[in-house]
Amino acid sequence: MTNVIANGRIVADYRSANYTKQLKARYQAERRFMYYGIAAIAVALSMLAILVGSVVLKGYTAFYDTEITMTVMLDPQLIDPAGTRDSWTLRSADYQAVMRAGLYERFPTVTGRDERRQLAAMLSPVSAEDLQHIVLANPSLIGTKVTVSAPIASDIDQYIKGNIPHTTGEGGGRVSEQQGKWLEALSQDGVVHRAFNWRLFANVDSQQPESAGILGAVVGSLLTMMVTLCMSVPIGTAAAVYLEEFAPKNRWTDLIEVNINNLAAVPSIVFGLLGLAVFLNFLGLPRSAPLVGGIVLALMTLPIIIIAARSALKAVPPSIREAALGIGASPLQVVTHHVLPLAAPGIMTGTIIGMAHALGETAPLLMIGMVAFVGDVPGGVTDPASVLPVQIYKWAAQPERGFVERTSAAIMILLAFLVFMNAIAIYFRKKFERRW
Amino acid sequence: MSVQLRSQINEASGRAPARSATVPVKIAAENVNVYYGPKHALKAINLMIGEKQVTALIGPSGCGKSTFLRCLNRMNDTIGICRVEGLITLDRENIYDKSIDVVQLRARVGMVFQKPNPFPKSIFDNIVYGPRIHGLATTRDELDEIVQISLERAGLWSEVKDRLREPGTGLSGGQQQRLCIARAIAVSPEVILMDEPCSALDPIATAHIEELIDELRENYTIVIVTHNMQQAARVSQRTAFFHLGEMVEIGDTEEIFTNPRDERTQGYITGRYG
Amino acid sequence: MSNEHIVRSYSLELERLRTLVSQMGGLAEAQVEAAVSAVFRRDVEQANQVIGADQRVDGYEREIDAEAIRLLALRQPMGLDLREIIAALKIATDIERIGDYAANIAKRSIPLSQLPPVRPAQSVPRMGRLVQQIVKEVLDSYTAWDVTKAIAARARDNELDDLYTSLFRELLTHMMEDPRNITPCTHLLFIAKNLERIGDHATNIAETIHYVVVGTPITDARPKNDDSNFAVVTPPSEQPASGDNK
Numbered sequence: 001m002t003n004v005i006a007n008g009r010i011v012a013d014y015r016s017a018n019y020t021k022q023l024k025a026r027y028q029a030e031r032r033f034m035y036y037g038i039a040a041i042a043v044a045l046s047m048l049a050i051l052v053g054s055v056v057l058k059g060y061t062a063f064y065d066t067e068i069t070m071t072v073m074l075d076p077q078l079i080d081p082a083g084t085r086d087s088w089t090l091r092s093a094d095y096q097a098v099m100r101a102g103l104y105e106r107f108p109t110v111t112g113r114d115e116r117r118q119l120a121a122m123l124s125p126v127s128a129e130d131l132q133h134i135v136l137a138n139p140s141l142i143g144t145k146v147t148v149s150a151p152i153a154s155d156i157d158q159y160i161k162g163n164i165p166h167t168t169g170e171g172g173g174r175v176s177e178q179q180g181k182w183l184e185a186l187s188q189d190g191v192v193h194r195a196f197n198w199r200l201f202a203n204v205d206s207q208q209p210e211s212a213g214i215l216g217a218v219v220g221s222l223l224t225m226m227v228t229l230c231m232s233v234p235i236g237t238a239a240a241v242y243l244e245e246f247a248p249k250n251r252w253t254d255l256i257e258v259n260i261n262n263l264a265a266v267p268s269i270v271f272g273l274l275g276l277a278v279f280l281n282f283l284g285l286p287r288s289a290p291l292v293g294g295i296v297l298a299l300m301t302l303p304i305i306i307i308a309a310r311s312a313l314k315a316v317p318p319s320i321r322e323a324a325l326g327i328g329a330s331p332l333q334v335v336t337h338h339v340l341p342l343a344a345p346g347i348m349t350g351t352i353i354g355m356a357h358a359l360g361e362t363a364p365l366l367m368i369g370m371v372a373f374v375g376d377v378p379g380g381v382t383d384p385a386s387v388l389p390v391q392i393y394k395w396a397a398q399p400e401r402g403f404v405e406r407t408s409a410a411i412m413i414l415l416a417f418l419v420f421m422n423a424i425a426i427y428f429r430k431k432f433e434r435r436w
Numbered sequence: 437m438s439v440q441l442r443s444q445i446n447e448a449s450g451r452a453p454a455r456s457a458t459v460p461v462k463i464a465a466e467n468v469n470v471y472y473g474p475k476h477a478l479k480a481i482n483l484m485i486g487e488k489q490v491t492a493l494i495g496p497s498g499c500g501k502s503t504f505l506r507c508l509n510r511m512n513d514t515i516g517i518c519r520v521e522g523l524i525t526l527d528r529e530n531i532y533d534k535s536i537d538v539v540q541l542r543a544r545v546g547m548v549f550q551k552p553n554p555f556p557k558s559i560f561d562n563i564v565y566g567p568r569i570h571g572l573a574t575t576r577d578e579l580d581e582i583v584q585i586s587l588e589r590a591g592l593w594s595e596v597k598d599r600l601r602e603p604g605t606g607l608s609g610g611q612q613q614r615l616c617i618a619r620a621i622a623v624s625p626e627v628i629l630m631d632e633p634c635s636a637l638d639p640i641a642t643a644h645i646e647e648l649i650d651e652l653r654e655n656y657t658i659v660i661v662t663h664n665m666q667q668a669a670r671v672s673q674r675t676a677f678f679h680l681g682e683m684v685e686i687g688d689t690e691e692i693f694t695n696p697r698d699e700r701t702q703g704y705i706t707g708r709y710g
Numbered sequence: 711m712s713n714e715h716i717v718r719s720y721s722l723e724l725e726r727l728r729t730l731v732s733q734m735g736g737l738a739e740a741q742v743e744a745a746v747s748a749v750f751r752r753d754v755e756q757a758n759q760v761i762g763a764d765q766r767v768d769g770y771e772r773e774i775d776a777e778a779i780r781l782l783a784l785r786q787p788m789g790l791d792l793r794e795i796i797a798a799l800k801i802a803t804d805i806e807r808i809g810d811y812a813a814n815i816a817k818r819s820i821p822l823s824q825l826p827p828v829r830p831a832q833s834v835p836r837m838g839r840l841v842q843q844i845v846k847e848v849l850d851s852y853t854a855w856d857v858t859k860a861i862a863a864r865a866r867d868n869e870l871d872d873l874y875t876s877l878f879r880e881l882l883t884h885m886m887e888d889p890r891n892i893t894p895c896t897h898l899l900f901i902a903k904n905l906e907r908i909g910d911h912a913t914n915i916a917e918t919i920h921y922v923v924v925g926t927p928i929t930d931a932r933p934k935n936d937d938s939n940f941a942v943v944t945p946p947s948e949q950p951a952s953g954d955n956k
Contacts, residue, residue, distance in 0.1 A: 248516055319553035323616070325514060326547035327566040327623055328539045337565070338555060666786055693788050695925030705788040707715050 059408025065210060066157045067149045067195045068123070068186065072102035074135065074142045085139050095128030095135070099150060107182060115178065122179055124151040126211040151199070151210040152192070154402035156183060163401055200409060204377055205386065205394070209402025212395070214410050216377050220290055220385030221359060227294020227381055228301060228358050233351055236305030244313040245335050264303035271300045272364030280368060287369040288384035296364045301354035308350020312343040345432030352425035356418050362389040388414045459486035462627060462657040463508060468522035470503055470512070477503050479681045481522070490649060490658045492668035492689065495678035496704065501661045504678070505629050508659065509545035510538050526627070543570055546620035550632040552612030554604030554619070559596050562604045562615055563587065566623035582622055590618035591648050610641025617648060628652065630660040634667060646671050665705055669693045677701045720785055727777050727798050734770035735849035738805045741767065741812035742845060742908060746838030748816050749901060752823035760816035767809030774802040797922045801852065804911040808845065811904040818897045825894040830880045834901060837873045841905045844870065848912045848919070857923045864916035870909040877902045878938040
């Protein structure tokens with residue numbers, strides 16, 4: 001590159017070999033950069049695939065479980081020895097014994113105390129629930145034979161799914177050799193079969209994996225989200241509108257803006273501590289309730305919504321405001337008639353993203369007691385409740401093998417929720433995208 | 437304030453008044469100073485705008501002509517750091533007086549902006565928005581009539597009468613600008629301010645707007661800011677030249693463009709270094 | 711004039727227009743001079759040269775017209791520039807007329823040179839010199855945009871008118887004295903009239919210059935001393951009293 005300047009003019013020879021070489025190098029650099037990009041995306045995608053894949057692979061089995069169908073004699077001796085048929089007796093009768101009797105009947109050769117205990121252990125501790133329902137619904141069936149399906153014990157289920165190895169030897173595994181043989185016999189009878197695990201969706205949390213479900217957590221999550229939504233959207237939008245449209249630009253509003261941005265970065269556990277200190281200890285609101293959880297999550301979501309709403313308001317072209325002002329609209333009319341409708345999709349998108357964020361939040365809820373075991377579907381925002389991510393956290397801590405796949409299943413359900421919410425956000429964004 | 441334009445001319449130039457007929461003063465600015473924070477944007481402006489006339493404000497960028505225009509309907513109020521001093525009267529009423537409601541003022545002094553800015557609503561809704569918020573009309577029939585009259589005035593009726601329900605943003609640039617003018621007309625203003633209304637339009641659309649301005653002159657007082665001197669020459673009866681925040685010269689358009697008095701005006705309109 | 715346009719080629723084009731007008735003026739000035747001297751020196755060849763050169767004057771006018779129209783169309787001149795371009799158009803027309811009169815004088819000088827000289831022919835060069843001075847001063851004030859000079863030159867048109875009126879009387883008297891003088895004197899009369907017309911066109915140019923520089927047309931009516939329209943000369947034999955017409 002010599003003699004660039006000659007006679008006060010810039011000299012360039014774009015057809016020289018030197019230049020061609022340089023050009024080639026430039027294109028190569030460009031290609032390299034493209035490959036780096038592709039590689040980065042490939043890494044990100046494969047990480048995602050591994051994550052989702054492992055969750056799905058571990059969890060898909062939770063959506064079905066193994067049931068055993070048995071014909072059992074509703075022995076009046078076991079259910080209602082006195083023959084009173086009053087509901088208390090019927091309710092508290094030992095239906096598990098009826099189920100056990102059915103199983104003993106199938107294997108008459110098993111008589112030893114220890115063996116019988118092993119045989120009985122193949123049934124889930126909650127296997128008699130259905131039977132109880134049947135009898136309570138129709139006490140006249142007592143004394144006859146009925147056919148019921150009952151969940152098999154979780155360990156046996158896991159054994160069938162191949163998650164627990166078949167071990168030999170004394171007390172080696174959770175499923176003995178003997179149980180394996182019985183299971184084989186039952187399979188040959190055709191009474192052991194797979195069924196859709198409706199309990200996962202219809203039941204609340206339980207100590208028994210085969211009976212544990214997420215209904216309580218889903219309802220809890222919905223109630224919590226409802227509280228969060230009702231709190232954060234009006235407050236967030238109002239704050240954003242004030243700051244963006246009405247507030248004077250001075251040191252105070254700058255300070256507020258910086259603080260809102262910082263608030264978005266505060267660790268969520270801090271909000272949990274705040275909730276514990278203010279809402280539970282100071283205001284005395286009920287512990288473990290969606291109300292408190294919702295308020296705490298609303299506080300956490302608020303900065304996200306304010307920031308999103310402000311940028312949505314900023315994106316509304318000033319020409320629209322001027323047009324409305326020029327016709328003689330008052331500032332409030334400008335905002336409500338023109339600016340807010342145009343900013344609404346952006347605010348909605350921000351809200352949904354904030355909600356999705358809140359839906360997946362665990363830490364602050366642990367602080368306000370939503371980690372407690374809740375055996376009921378919450379009926380209102382003040383009832384004790386659990387939420388999906390906390391449920392996942394709790395199940396992940398359970399030692400039983402049956403909870404491992406349920407943890408993954410719950411993660412899948414949570415992810416489905418999030419994907420659904422994000423899809424709504426994208427839909428809104430596409431539908432109301434810049435109409436000006 | 438019974439001053440008439442003729443006397444102003446005499447005072448300013450000491451020369452025989454130009455041929456324009458004397459017209460009553462609609463807007464008068466007396467010693468108007470505008471500050472943007474520390475910046476002195478307009479310096480002691482004295483200017484009178486005749487009724488039912490087109491007055492063009494010309495000058496290089498940043499000379500304050502748009503600022504002045506925005507003082508006339510107090511659009512500068514929306515800018516926090518803007519401070520207006522001096523007296524601006526509309527029909528001899530101080531528009532910066534406490535008793536004047538800014539919403540009412542803007543209904544009387546309409547505005548058309550540089551970039552066509554129809555609301556992202558239907559053509560119909562664009563027009564009826566003003567009459568609705570001012571409560572001019574409530575029944576559907578009245579609104580229909582307002583829409584038709586406004587669009588006819590703006591020369592747009594025949595082009596859009598079959599698609600009043602379609603979004604105003606779907607029109608071409610020139611049509612959008614005429615829609616904006618129709619929207620301004622719909623609230624029946626006395627004065628229409630236009631801030632470079634044709635700068636985003638092609639020559640044909642510009643010609644349509646200019647023709648429209650010429651027709652509107654019959655019923656409205658029009659103040660137009662333009663970068664295009666030929667346009668000022670074509671549409672206005674009076675032209676004011678602004679330079680560095682000062683009003684250098686005002687006179688009959690014909691006079692300004694053939695024989696300006698001030699060196700700076702001369703330099704600007706002939707394209708010389710000023 | 712004052713300072714450059716931002717678009718330099720615009721200034722250059724205006725400058726070119728100005729140069730064309732000046733050149734045309736210079737040529738017309740030379741034509742007038744040559745025509746007058748042809749009359750005075752009875753030089754047929756010079757007269758023919760003047761007649762031939764008139765085409766060049768016309769050529770200049772066409773060129774100036776084209777240039778001015780081009781500027782009007784392409785530059786949309788305003789203010790001073792507009793006045794100057796319009797002035798160029800008008801001045802070119804005036805100069806073209808001046809050229810025509812010069813050619814006309816040259817034409818008349820040819821038959822005049824074949825006739826016996828008459829005494830009043832001595833006054834023609836005097837008038838010619840004055841016309842030349844006026845034209846020169848006006849054209850100089852064009853190049854310098856000197857309104858004062860232009861107005862002064864315009865005022866000298868009165869002298870010219872006076873000269874013309876007296877020449878007119880003189881020629882009439884001559885014709886009355888001797889009918890054989892009628893032919894040369896008529897030619898001389900037309901020559902004098904042409905010179906007087908040249909002066910009027912120079913006056914027009916001066917007024918145009920005033921319009922360009924000041925921006926307004928000159929309003930005061932120029933005092934006209936051309937009384938030849940009212941001049942009555944009675945034949946010397948019937949002259950009733952002396953000096954009543956002088």
